């Protein structure tokens with residue numbers, strides 16, 4: 358069997374970014390959105406309460422629009438990713454984003470009407486089909502609606518958000534584009550690099566001394582513009598705090614937790630359990646330092662590759678990767694294997710290594726075709742195979758939810774990576790198992806452990822920093838010097854003082870602090886990683902009988918709180934340490950194996 362390296366987009370809409378089929382679709386969408394707007398405006402819950410037929414029509418239309426928009430967006434964004442110079446695709450993507458935002462005004466009107474219904478009538482409504490199936494997202498929408506200000510006030514805030522909030526996020530990107538990092542070449546000549554180029558060079562530098570020198574220059578580059586970055590960060594946080602206050606809360610964690618459908622207790626116990634287990638991770642970091650011939654790791658060494666000898670890393674052809682993934686999926690779930698087979702055979706994947714593609718990988722849903730599309734660049738490394746498995750995990754998540762209402766498919770960031778991380782764990786374990794030499798095995802285990810260290814230490818430092826920063830920001834502007842101080846304090850605490858050098862201006866160099874979409878763009882990573890690891894541990898325990906339970910869990914990821922999800926499908930209480938510990942034990946097992954295998958090389 359030989360699989361196609363390019364995806365099939367023509368079966369979605371023919372004609373690429375000039376597609377007349379897509380043009381027709383967009384025109385229909387515009388009419389439907391207008392119709393949606395009117396249907397929402399005309400809806401009078403008092404009059405409709407006999408059978409709620411009018412509301413059924415509203416939700417039907419919203420379902421249709423939601424599916425069509427995703428279908429069109431996956432197509433146009435896909436064309437743009439596969440060819441960044443496709444200007445038509447860029448225009449289409451932009452046009453579709455505008456349609457998304459015009460939809461949100463009508464959604465606010467609808468939400469306000471939900472709030473206006475009294476509790477008893479609302480409870481009755483949720484008993485009726487099809488609303489009963491979406492009781493959770495509908496309740497959630499109504500509860501959040503209670504905090505909304507008047508329709509006009511919300512419209513004013515929305516209008517001001519573009520320049521007053523999102524504009525600072527755009528400014529960040531413009532500032533990053535001006536950052537120049539000066540690295541010295543081997544021959545002593547100094548070259549100037551963009552931030553992206555410099556990050557790549559630093560990540561691929563072979564020896565610790567070179568990396569350390571690069572880190573110093575990197576730090577200097579960000580520090581030279583720190584007051585501009587500090588202004589940007591302060592205004593972003595200031596806008597958020599003021600917006601929260603207008604909506605009745607001074608608690609800056611309320612929104613991020615609500616967004617992730619998570620209790621504060623759960624988040625606290627997760628970090629507490631991680632912190633109790635950090636000495637083992639520090640042991641790993643110290644061993645890694647010994648293998649590199651240095652006393653302590655520096656900030657840049659944590660994720661740098663380590664090797665104990667010469668080995669030829671295994672190279673996979675695309676077909677070999679496909680077979681490897683399908684074979685290993687099948688030992689966990691036949692349905693996962695079948696879905697992967699469909700994805701390879703029906704050309705859902707764009708994997709070709711060529712110029713003009715955007716970097717990175719993702720998976721996007723085609724709800725009308727009941728398919729997905731996966732974007733990545735495959736060059737044959739074990740890491741590529743893991744990425745491919747990761748994206749297929751996302752496709753599997755969409756697949757098992759394909760028949761649910763749109764509302765019940767909107768899972769939050771903390772559980773969004775459940776299926777993908779699970780699939781990746783299956784594959785990265787298999788690559789370690791099949792390593793052809795001890796040196797290769799150590800290398801693969803090291804990258805697994807480095808990832809865990811990033812989740813436990815690096816992401817923790819971001820969470821600690823943001824918590825401290827938002828607290829101080831309540832009382833006014835926080836200066837650049839103070840930001841760096843808070844950052845280093847957070848890093849030392851998170852890494853338990855195990856590094857030789859830290860990264861004080863990390864608050865400027867890390868894009869995630871400037872994300873205007875989701876606040877506290879950090880803890881959901883660690884949460885998702887451990888949540889998947891816990892599920893993976895459970896699947897190893899229960900064997901093939903776990904498949905049905907796993908699918909049932911995935912189907913419910915947008916239909917209840919995270920705690921309820923874990924209680925219902927795993928029978929665990931996330932506010933207690935046990936589940937977290939069982940997940941962390943999996944990491945400990947990898948670290949123990951690493952310590953044992955590397956003992957003779959120090």
Ligand SMILES: [Zn+2]
Pocket residue numbers: 747751774777
């Ligand atoms: Zn992912």
